[in-house]
Amino acid sequence: MQEEIYTLIQAQYPLIYLVTSEEERTEKAIAQIAHKSQQRRVYVWTVTHGIVEYGQPRHTTQHNTVSPEAAIEWVVRQREPGIFIFKDLHPFIDSPATTRWLRDAIASFKGTSKVMILMSPVQQVPIELEKEVVVLDYPLPDLAELNQVLDHQLEQTKSRRTTTETREKLLKATLGLTRDEAEKVYRKAYVTAKRLTESEVDIILSEKKQLIRRNGILEFIEEDETLEAVGGSEDLKNWLKQRSNSFTERAREYGLPQPKGMLILGVPGCGKSLIAKTTARLWGLPLLRLDMGRVYDGSMVGRSEANLRNALKTAESISPTILFIDELDKAFAGTSGSADSDGGTSSRIFGSFLTWMQEKTSPVFVMATANRVERLPGEFLRKGRFDEIFFVDLPNAEERQQIFKIHLGKRRRDIARFDIEQLAKVSDGFSGAEIEQAIIAAMYEAFAQDREFTQLDIIAAIKATLPLSKTMTEQVTALRDWARQRARPASGFVAEYQRLEF
Ligand SMILES: Nc1ncnc2c1ncn2[C@@H]1O[C@H](COP(=O)(O)OP(=O)(O)OP(=O)(O)O)[C@@H](O)[C@H]1O
Ligand SMILES: [Mg+2]
Structure with missing residues (x-):
């Protein structure tokens, strides 16, 4: 990412939008980039202090630069090349004056080697600026960076040297956390156990679960039942059993692709959710439930997208994992037809989700369930999106x-x-x-x-x-007719096949 920002600055892109909740870390990275690109100066604007040069004490603030407009004007007046970071400008960015000031500022940057970086945890770009701005998600720390954090912690606590394997486990356990969070969990594990060894990995993982819980969109699900608790659906269960070891190194060496995901359609109360939950146990992977209802956040434009992006990033960071989306039909119900009702948010969320599914390379297996197929956007049903679409019918x-x-x-x-x-x-007729x-x-x-x-x-x-099959006969019949054409039955497939052939 540092490379990418460096390139953009070298290429004189005037406006970069960095979406991040890690200000300090991102700032530091920008300062390093500035150093690399001919010692450009770095200034930081906040609504509390106005413009202060990076690394300088607060009282050195530039006079009268607290208001966004005054700050932008100040930037325009500078003659030297520089990087101007604006932290949390997003609450002001929708005001017509601020937008205009920004556009004028950017226009005036041509040929000056000045660049403005907007830094904020939410992505919010007014239409007027969409063409001019490059939006980047500042990624969570990778293993190399976490390694620095761990080193620092080990040094401070004067821990004995750790083996490479222990180190790797400690590092992997913190993937998906911000730098601050990683520091915190290492410290906590150390304080609790007075050391940092492999046995502390569990402490770190449970801390991580807490952190993920707090973000509220993803939820760790622990399921006591096994797949044996599901009656029927033999073919579906076999499909799952066959793939038990498909996220192992051995499967990769064998040449198998990683399974992408499955969609389970079916009559209400026939065990769809139960199957999804027990699969995690069968495969020995953590199960993360994505609560789509919580992704949607009308409080601010762009917030919903950021929520989804963060949740998916977190899921990737603890992969291999199963991402469970229960009632997919409800999650994306607003996408077809009523796109205007929420300013297009659900369409955009849906688009981002599809793109993610298409492009993901990390081993996150998407397990989705649905029962109102008519509300499910057709894109989900297209071949290749999921590895398989199963239909769970009423049990025979x-x-x-x-x-x-x-x-x-x-x-x-x-x-x-x-x-x-x-x-x-x-x-x-009972489910x-x-x-x-x-x-x-x-x-x-x-x-x-x-x-x-x-x-x-x-x-x-x-x-x-x-039973529901009697009170809602029409819906159930319609669902069955529909699914027979398009989905693979969860059971009875072999029997039917045999009848056809022999
Ligand atoms: N095939 C089954 N075998 C054993 N128990 C079942 C089966 N189907 C449903 N149940 C029982 O019913 C409960 C509810 O089922 P579950 O929530 O999995 O249904 P669902 O298909 O997800 O329904 P919905 O469409 O309403 O979400 C399960 O927790 C389980 O106790
Ligand atoms: Mg369910």
Whole structure:
């Protein structure tokens, strides 16, 4: 990134917009670049102090440069080449006067080797400036930079020399954090354990989970269930099992590509979310849920995009990982048709997300679920976007037996006491979730009467339930018809195939 900024400055780009939440680190990098490019001076503007030369005390502030316009005017008046950093100009940038001042300033920079750098955690560029500005995301520290942080920490704490392997583990554990955050977690791990060795990696990782939690858009999900807790969907489960080791070095050497992602479509309550969550356990990867509702932030233009970008960056930084987007249809519902309703934000978010999916090279497996296919933008369904699109249908009789067994077993009941076949028969049209609910209802009924629940209680509960497939027959039928054409069935594929061939 330093190289890129250096090149832009050498090529006399007048306006660069750096999106970053790490001011100090970014400033330092710019100062180094300035040093490299013929000792240009660096000035920093803030709304609190006005313009101060980089590295100089605050009282040396240039007279009367606190207001954005006065500061820009001051910059225009300078004759020497220089780099002028404006920190957090974004709240002012939408004012017509500021925008105009900026445009005039940029125009006056031609041939002067002056460059303005806008630095802010959110990207906000008025249309008038879009053509003139280069927007760059200042990346989180890489392994080399984290290595410096670790070195510094080890030196300060006079820790004994660490092996390369330990060092690598300590470093990898902090990938995805800002420099400050990395410093903090190393310090905390050291304070807690009085040393920094491999055994402290866990402390660092749990700190990192805390930090990720705090950002609120990504969430670490820990799931106790295994894929065995999902009844039916045999083909889908096999597909997943086959790919258990696909993020290993061995798979790369073998020549396999990294799986990109899968989309699970299906009737509500048929285990889509459950499958997604248990896959992480099966594959031994961390599961990060991306909360699209929280990505959207109407408080400021550009904030939603920045949110998404940050979340995706964080996910990449802890890869290999599974990025779980539940209810993708809801997340991108506004994209088709009603794009104008939110000033096009959802369309832009959708665009950025697709681009990211297309271009990502880091091992982040996207696992998405949806049940309202008609609201899902067509782009998601195009071949090659996901490795596979599965359709999870209502369970058939045999699958319902499995589901009854799973849920009775979960509640530590002897399956032999029940006529599972009969239960499966009377629950025709029920989803997995509805079967589970029927068992729970039967249990409540019996518990209230202070006795153990029986076959009859479950049957009574089933009879008392109107399943979704009956109350929403049209939607369910439409979904099935649609999915049969376009998605791979989660089970029964082999059986159907055999019927065709033999
Ligand atoms: N095939 C199944 N096998 C076992 N349990 C199931 C199955 N399907 C659903 N369940 C039970 O129902 C619960 C809810 O299912 P889940 O949330 O995974 O459904 P979903 O398909 O994601 O539904 P929605 O479309 O409403 O989000 C599960 O946690 C599980 O206990
Ligand atoms: Mg779900």
